[in-house]
Amino acid sequence: GQQVMQIPQYQHVQEGEDFTTYCNSSTTLSNIQWYKQRPGGHPVFLIQLVKSGEVKKQKRLTFQFGEAKKNSSLHITATQTTDVGTYFCAGSSYGKLTFGQGTILTVHP
Amino acid sequence: DTGVSQNPRHKITKRGQNVTFRCDPISEHNRLYWYRQTLGQGPEFLTYFQNEAQLEKSRLLSDRFSAERPKGSFSTLEIQRTEQGDSAMYLCASSLTSGGPTDTQYFGPGTRLTVL
Numbered sequence: 568g569q570q571v572m573q574i575p576q577y578q579h580v581q582e583g584e585d586f587t588t589y590c591n592s593s594t595t596l597s598n599i600q601w602y603k604q605r606p607g608g609h610p611v612f613l614i615q616l617v618k619s620g621e622v623k624k625q626k627r628l629t630f631q632f633g634e635a636k637k638n639s640s641l642h643i644t645a646t647q648t649t650d651v652g653t654y655f656c657a658g659s660s661y662g663k664l665t666f667g668q669g670t671i672l673t674v675h676p
Numbered sequence: 677d678t679g680v681s682q683n684p685r686h687k688i689t690k691r692g693q694n695v696t697f698r699c700d701p702i703s704e705h706n707r708l709y710w711y712r713q714t715l716g717q718g719p720e721f722l723t724y725f726q727n728e729a730q731l732e733k734s735r736l737l738s739d740r741f742s743a744e745r746p747k748g749s750f751s752t753l754e755i756q757r758t759e760q761g762d763s764a765m766y767l768c769a770s771s772l773t774s775g776g777p778t779d780t781q782y783f784g785p786g787t788r789l790t791v792l
Contacts, residue, residue, distance in 0.1 A: 573718075598779070600780065600781070602783075608785075609765075609767060609783045609784065609785050609786050610719065610767070610783045611783070612780060612781070612782055612783075615780050655718050655719075657718070657719075659779055662724065662731070662732060662779065663709065663721040663724055663732060663734075664709075664711075664719070664721065664769075664781060665721065666718030666719050666720070667718055668716075668717060668718055669717075669718050
């Protein structure tokens with residue numbers, strides 16, 4: 568079945584540093600979705616990428632979808648303490664989502 | 677609040693007991709999904725409905741698990757003869773899709789199950 572791998576598993580940064588998490592799928596995806604989950608919370612939808620090579624920005628967050636639609640990345644510029652949480656990518660193949668393991672981001676003030 | 681709601685938020689039960697969770701999706705969303713999340717892992721797909729039809733079930737969903745969406749609105753997930761390994765957060769998500777490549781799923785707050 569489809570597998571989605573995400574690295575790194577943990578990332579500790581100082582406030583103001585940049586952060587990147589990478590996502591790779593074993594199969595071609597119809598789209599990829601990114602979620603953020605705060606400790607004790609539930610996944611909150613951030614963005615969806617559909618087109619090959621697509622790049623989308625949300626303020627300090629930049630999302631990319633690979634040309635082959637098998638990989639993706641999330642980059643946060645100048646992290647803030649409010650960015651802490653676990654960031655998940657989830658691959659979609661016309662239905663269910665297959666989540667990566669997530670990257671736990673810690674931001675030290 | 678017009679988001680996905682789940683009840684109860686927490687459930688503690690003894691091994692061997694049956695439990696039932698409820699999910700109310702965002703109104704007019706035609707798809708409803710159930711996922712299970714354990715500590716340190718991403719959510720794992722269990723099953724999903726389009727309207728009242730159950731379209732796919734994961735191999736994770738043993739015969740002790742059953743889900744329904746009788747009128748295409750709310751859904752229930754029942755676990756019979758619970759085991760300690762069933763302890764997890766059970767998440768429900770809903771989406772509005774026409775079958776194309778986009779299917780943004782919105783998650784509820786989850787039901788945390790603890791089996792003693």
